Amino acid sequence: MQHKQKPKHSQSNPSNKWLKIVIIVLALGLIFLLIRSYFSAQVQPQTTKRSEISVSQKIEPASNATNSTRSSETNSSSSFSSEHSAVNNYAVDLKQLLRQNQAVVFEAPTIDAPNWIEIQTRENSLKDIFLSVAFVHNPKVATWEVTIRSIPPKQIRVFSSNSSDSQVRTVKVATEVTLGKQINQFSDNTPENTYASKMGGDKFYLFYNNHGSVSLVTPNYAGNVATKEDLSIMSEYQQTH
Known part of the structure; x- marks a missing residue:
């Protein structure tokens, strides 16, 4: 009399499951850091440029006010600021x-x-x-x-x-x-x-x-x-x- 062989159910190893979760978390963290570094590199030049313009605007009037031989000449493209x-x-x-x-x-x-x-x-x-x-x-x-x-x-x-x-x-x-x-x-x-x-x-x-x-x-x-x-x-x- 032949007995039918029952299919074997695979049993997952708990340690392998947690290892996969850790790898996924690390991968997501690495992707986040790469994206953040990319956008930081794009934004930084604009911030520096605004800062330079702001400094020049603060210095220019003081320099003009103290120069006794400053010129009052202007041209058609200039305007009062x-x-x-x-x-x-x-x-x-x-x-x-x-x-x-x-x-x-x-x-x-x-x-x-x-x-x-x-x-x-x-x-x-x-x-x-x-x-x-x-x-x-x-x-x-x-x-x-x-x-x-x-x-x-x-x-x-x-x-x-x-x-x-x-x-x-x-x-x-x-x-x-x-x-x-x-x-x-x-x-x-x-x-x-x-x-x-x-x-x-x-x-x-x-x-x-x-x-x-x-x-x-x-x-x-x-x-x-x-x-x-x-x-x-x-x-x-x-x-x-």
Whole structure:
């Protein structure tokens, strides 16, 4: 009589089961570390770049504010930014400009308008400031009391004094010079005297130019412009001594 052989059931070894679990956990941990390292390497350059930009933005305004020969020149592609909005970034240092009671002279190669302008103080006092003008064909001068104050920075267009073709450029100014009472006139019955009598109350501006000195801008007294829109363009006088 034959007996049917019962199928044998395989018995799993508990130690092998736990070994598989440990291997799976280690594999998952290794994959996680690799993924984390990959994304860390991708993000790190952006973080460094933002940090560098932040530092440069903090340093640049301070450097501009302390440089006495900084330029107020600009071009058509530039614009006002919040970090340059302080008046001191563009205002001219009057104490340095008028040190030791020395007069400051500005000149421009013009015939139909004053070619020589001088700003000076009395007894080294910034409260008593005077401005004098002269024409190339008249040795005498006309003088006014003036007030000089800092204003919020603004852009103006000027005819460049060192350009033969009267090139127009844009500058930023924050120092305003206002002509007050006239205390000295040209000789009577001269075109210059009639001319100067209309200058009272006019506003001039001072700014640092690209040459490391100071420029003075005035209304375009010569009036030699092509269109009425150009009448607002001012004339530049550069500091000579």
